[in-house]
Amino acid sequence: MGDKDLTETLSDGEMEKSSREPLTFYQFSSTVRAVVRIRQKYQAMKKRRMELALCGTPLLPPPRSTSPKIFTFDGVASNNSLIVGKKRKRKKGRILFPNCNRRVPQNKEHSRAKNCLVLLCVIVFLQIYNAIENLDDHVLKYDLEGLEKTLKREVFGQQEVTEGLLVHLKDYLSTYVHSKPLVVSLLGPTGVGKSHLGRLLAQHFRSVVGEQLVLQYFVLHHCPSEGDLPHCSKTLTSHISEMVTQAEEEEKIPIFIFDEMEHMPRELLDTVLTLIHTRDNNEYLNAIYILISNLEHEEITKFVLQNSSSIAVSGRPRLSKELKPLLLSKLKKHHLLWLEGELLPLSLLEKIHVIECFIDEMSREGFYPERSHVERLAEELSYYSVSELEFSRTGCKQVVAKVNLL
Known part of the structure; x- marks a missing residue:
């Protein structure tokens, strides 16, 4: 065995030994703090994007981060819960508005005042019609x-x-x-x-x-x-x-x-x-x-x-x-x-009216009212002669007496 092989064998032994050694408390706490900071930053960014999306503000591309990406199931779980929540809200038929633009939803309930007004109009119409x-x-x-x-x-x-x-x-x-x-x-x-x-x-x-x-x-x-x-x-x-x-x-x-x-x-x-x-x-x-x-x-x-x-x-x-x-x-x-x-x-009565009185009275008494005879009887009365008009002084007062003499 040579020197090179000996050196590799020693380094491998040292690595196995170092991997078997436990982490210290200081190394463990710094790792946890890094994970917590990354999680808080991620939650803040996610909440901000949701508010901008509901307000209609176009989303800006997120800035590039030099920090290492750590895969977690928090985003997936939050998205799934959002989708489920939306589906439940649609089933309930409620309308939610973002905090930046609050509006009062329309009340589609039928007002009873319209029915009372229509009934009052019908009653008034019937009363007026009945009075007439x-x-x-x-x-x-x-x-x-x-x-x-x-x-x-x-x-x-x-x-x-x-x-x-x-x-x-x-x-x-x-x-x-x-x-x-x-x-x-x-x-x-x-x-x-x-x-x-x-x-x-x-x-x-x-x-x-x-x-x-x-x-x-x-x-x-x-x-x-x-x-x-x-x-x-x-x-x-x-x-x-x-x-x-x-x-x-x-x-x-x-x-x-x-x-x-x-x-x-x-x-x-x-x-x-x-x-x-x-x-x-x-x-x-x-x-x-x-x-x-x-x-x-x-x-x-x-x-x-x-x-x-x-x-x-x-x-x-x-x-x-x-x-x-x-x-x-x-x-x-x-x-x-x-x-x-x-x-x-x-x-005052004119002469033509006196003639009408004679015709009416003679018809009542059963005489035939001949026009020439009636005019002759009317001539026997006295008149006021003014402006080519003749007004009887006694009206039809003497008509009955004249007809009775016939």
Whole structure:
């Protein structure tokens, strides 16, 4: 054996001896500290990359490290746990947002307030529809369409008055509960159709609401003597009170028609005003009062004659609008009763209207209304001749007497 072989044999023996010798405490602790530092650095880098990936920041290539790479199963285990966690979160249906951009997730729960709002709208619609239907039903009970046809057929030359009267009646009769009674005052010269209009109203409402709920009061007939005024006033108040009570039980509106108001004494006028005037505890609120008189007929006649030129050009004047202020200033001198109602002045009748009155009356009496004969009868009456127009002085007052002589 040579020297070289001897040297190799000795070095191998020394190496085996050195490998068999145990590590010292100092060498072991430094190795553990190195492993812990490498692990902490690796965990910090992994956490940083995850946050950048969730925030949408592009990942930068990791810097090259000169430290030796040590293979561990920590990364594999963390990645597997992340994947499993994501799968579980998807199953739960929850949405997570990164810490750098927090958002409130949408609440897809159905709100009950929408259902309540829809139900409220349906209820309001039904209430309004039911109210409209009730208004129509209440008006239909009084058959105002039939009254309109009757007035157009039997009242001549007073289209403005009939239209205004129907408007007031329709507005008032559309409901049952009112804050005050309806008062309509019909004014006009002799023979223009005031009393005839009152009779038509009484006849119509007696047929629709009953005989007991319609009062047609003629002053000269019901209270002819001034000595009976206290008794007449008491009787009138008692009668109206009974009618109002009965009407409330039947849910109807009574009709009170007062004719010949120009002859009514002041005590009776005060009684009617007491029944009409609204008070805090007034039980006569649901009622209709028709006041018929020829008060201030001179003012109406004067106004029509002065405006005859405009009548010839544009038709009959609007008496209610232009005469109302003047008539109110005159009527309040007679009594305050006329300030409570709607004024409807009737105009003078022209000759053509008188001819229509003759035709209607002769047809009622069974005579054949020959045109030449009717015009000859109309010529026997007296007229106001203004601006090529002829207005009857007595209206249709003498038509009935003329026809009776045939």
